[in-house]
Amino acid sequence: MTLKPWPALLALLLGWSAVTAQAADPGVSDNEIRIGQFAAQTGPAAELGKRMQVGILAHFSAVNAAGGINGRQLKLISRDDGYEPEKAAAAVKALIEEDKVFALIGSVGTPTTLAAVPAINAAGIPLIGPFTGAQALREPFNRNLFHVRASYFDETERIVQHLSTLGIKKIAVFYQNDSYGKAGLAGVERALTKRNLKPAAAVTVERNSVDVTAALAEILKAAPEAVIQISAYKSCAALIKQARAKAYGGQFFNVSFVGSQALANELGDAGVGVTISQVVPFPYIASSVVVREYQQRMTEAGQKEFDFSSMEGFLAAKVFTEGLRRTGKNLTRDGLMTALESLRDLNMGGFTINYGPKEHEGSRYTDLTIIGRGGKFMR
Known part of the structure; x- marks a missing residue:
């Protein structure tokens, strides 16, 4: 006797398998990658979160205008944590469980990022470029955290x-x-x-x-x-x-x-x-390739003011997108982390990143600046 239902059953099983595989790494569709950010958008530290976001979006906008990453557009979803640990923990949980983001970028603050680590570890989701130099987020080693700045x-x-x-x-x-x-x-x-x-x-x-x-x-x-x-x-x-x-x-x-x-x-x-x-190059003078690119992307995004915080967001976004490109069309969180770990001596035109399987402190770059007359910065 011929069992005709088997092809249909097989197709159903294969379809269920594909859905399950996709659900394991949410935030990726055929035409979009959803990325989350938790940072202050209100309160006394609001400017830090806002400017970090501006820099990230300046780079994402340029990438999207050029066709995205392997045909996928980058979508940033930001949640306000007010620079308070409890709100940060809730914000990152919402980004992961409600917004279904694929990865995280540009969190702002030591206490807030520390509060988010349990949820990050539980989901196995990468966080690229947290705006903090705290040793507690670097030691012991955490594979989910990729630092772009010096400590x-x-x-x-x-x-x-x-x-x-x-x-x-x-x-x-x-x-x-x-x-x-x-x-x-x-x-x-x-x-x-x-x-x-x-x-x-x-x-x-x-x-x-x-x-x-x-x-x-x-x-x-x-x-x-x-x-x-x-x-x-x-x-x-x-x-x-x-x-x-x-x-x-x-x-x-x-x-x-x-x-x-x-x-x-x-x-x-x-x-x-x-x-x-x-911990980032001087953003006001186009003295290097990466600063010229930053200024160009900011201008294209309609941003007339340059500053260190948006420069840091821009660099974090560049590192992130390079990792996405190296991951390839089949995006998984583990694949992204492996790709990021392959970034050895990545010179972005005046700012170099070095990662490895057990080394996620990408930069040791430091500089000193002075506030001059009219709030202008000098080196």
């Missing part, structure tokens, strides 16, 4: 090294009372210990707060020659302006996460002479 250890070492060459030894630390601030404090202490020094003072401010009165009093009492700040732009600006109003004449240094342009805008005339370490 806070790299930045604080650069700052302390610079101060040491100037003969400055009395250094205070003003840090945010959370995992970000403590990561920066650890970096400063590490760099000072190498030089047989200790902080002249170590004072805190709460996340998303500008209440710096007590912190400033301790700093003025210690009378340091320089203050290294590890916080967001509003609290750092509040401390600098109040210190200047009390005639404090020491120098102020910040790590890149502060949000350079946002800090300069907050400070106005009080910003002159404030130094900020950077």
